[in-house]
Amino acid sequence: MTDERIVEARGVTHAYVPGRPTLSGASLDVRRGEFVAIVGENGSGKTTLARHLNALIPLQAGELTVAGIDAADHGRVWELRRICGMVFQNPENQFVSSVVGEDVAFGPRNFGASEGAARRVALEALASVGLPGFERRDVHELSGGQQQRVALAGVLASEPDVIVLDEATSMIDPRGRDELVAAVRRARVERGATIIWITHDMELAARADRVVVMRAGEVVAEGAPERVLTDRELLSSAGLEPPLVVRTWGELVRRGVASGPAPVTVEGLVSLLCS
Ligand SMILES: Nc1ncnc2c1ncn2[C@@H]1O[C@H](COP(=O)(O)OP(=O)(O)O)[C@@H](O)[C@H]1O
Numbered sequence: 001m002t003d004e005r006i007v008e009a010r011g012v013t014h015a016y017v018p019g020r021p022t023l024s025g026a027s028l029d030v031r032r033g034e035f036v037a038i039v040g041e042n043g044s045g046k047t048t049l050a051r052h053l054n055a056l057i058p059l060q061a062g063e064l065t066v067a068g069i070d071a072a073d074h075g076r077v078w079e080l081r082r083i084c085g086m087v088f089q090n091p092e093n094q095f096v097s098s099v100v101g102e103d104v105a106f107g108p109r110n111f112g113a114s115e116g117a118a119r120r121v122a123l124e125a126l127a128s129v130g131l132p133g134f135e136r137r138d139v140h141e142l143s144g145g146q147q148q149r150v151a152l153a154g155v156l157a158s159e160p161d162v163i164v165l166d167e168a169t170s171m172i173d174p175r176g177r178d179e180l181v182a183a184v185r186r187a188r189v190e191r192g193a194t195i196i197w198i199t200h201d202m203e204l205a206a207r208a209d210r211v212v213v214m215r216a217g218e219v220v221a222e223g224a225p226e227r228v229l230t231d232r233e234l235l236s237s238a239g240l241e242p243p244l245v246v247r248t249w250g251e252l253v254r255r256g257v258a259s260g261p262a263p264v265t266v267e268g269l270v271s272l273l274c275s
């Protein structure tokens with residue numbers, strides 16, 4: 001991780017309906033190479049903030065730059081979309097080809113890779129999301145979870161500097177989710193990609209470097225998972241619950257069999273219980 005702020009959002013405000021803002025002055029800094037989780041209840045504005053990150057909706061008020069590109073600069077929208085890749089909750093709207101391999105190769109092809117190179121990258125990306133051998137399949141015949149994997153493969157294959165995932169593993173079981181977290185982490189380790197992961201999954205948020213909490217269109221808190229995800233009052237004010245591990249630890253403390261700060265991951269819990 002570097003000190004460079006790859007995302008700088010200041011007071012981003014957006015109203016789909018005039019006078020009823022969905023985002024009301026959201027501010028967020030993300031450093032290059034950082035893995036940030038964004039949490040918040042339904043309707044808190046997470047998706048709306050994400051859509052701004054690659055100029056899918058115009059900036060109405062506030063300031064936003066991604067890798068130094070002003071999101072309000074219409075002339076640089078394509079550059080911005082190359083730098084910032086998005087995976088959405090409903091990937092069926094995201095496919096450009098119904099053939100899995102062609103869809104995943106589209107990004108690299110579009111950004112100038114030769115057909116052979118794009119194909120190689122696409123096959124690697126499919127393998128990394130747990131779909132080796134799927135390149136000739138029809139995306140519409142896949143399950144929702146498989147479609148989410150294809151969408152992620154497409155973004156990984158394009159090698160964007162920033163990967164934004166918006167509830168992108170909602171149709172995938174916990175083991176599959178861990179596999180995708182590993183694939184995304186590899187992009188981070190191997191090429192320094194920045195990860196912004198919007199999720200309802202507190203176990204996933206616990207794996208981030210930093211957790212950002214949104215409430216009613218604003219960023220209301222941010223910090224290390226060990227701090228944010230153990231703050232029951234903060235979470236409950238944002239309509240959220242701590243991860244299961246934190247709740248379990250609370251119960252162990254209440255029964256007098258554990259003491260001290262709660263772990264936020266299962267690995268943390270195991271190492272505390274074994275020490
Ligand atoms: N395209 C849209 N048109 C009108 N209202 C919208 C649109 N998209 C979202 N909204 C409204 O904005 C609010 C927040 O949406 P969203 O950014 O999707 O929050 P989150 O992702 O945190 O659930 C919702 O209450 C929703 O009704």
Ligand SMILES: [Mg+2]
Nearest residue numbers: 046047048166
């Ligand atoms: Mg959303």
